[in-house]
Amino acid sequence: MIEGVPLSHILVVSSIMFFVGVYGFVTRKNLLTMLISTELILNAVNINFVAFNRYLYPDKMEGHFFSLFIIAIAAAEAAVAIAIFISLYRNLKSIDVEDVDSLKH
Template identity: 45%
Template structure:
């Protein structure tokens, strides 16, 4: 039995998600935007693991889902950084405001 209420974990995940959201929307450097997205995915994983313990019917499935989410996030980071490197080789910039060649 735990003495910490579930809402404490959910609030922590909410704060981390909001930090990641703000960082992803305001930062100029594309690497920082990618890592802010990783922070948001981490907040989602905290929610999944919390509900695997505090849910109406506690079970291991929430942790399994979190493991799958971590796997997909790692694959996403690798492909995203490969796209970033290819883009940097062609355009010589990692500023996200200058990546607008599909706009006009």
């Protein structure tokens, strides 16, 4: 147990991070910022997992391991996403969402 910091404080921080990420994903116009917003969401989840593991179930390590896997997969996802951004930039010379609108009904 960490001295003087209850679990609820950490959960409030992670929830705020999660919803900031969601808000950023919905409102931002730049593709890179949208990707960064999803990273915020994933990091909020990491905080959740580690905090739950540390405070509630300290005898098993499942939460810690889960957050390690999330970090690795987030890196893979970002790699693929940025590769596709580069491919789009070569075609359009822009990574702004407003310009990525050729597919519409």
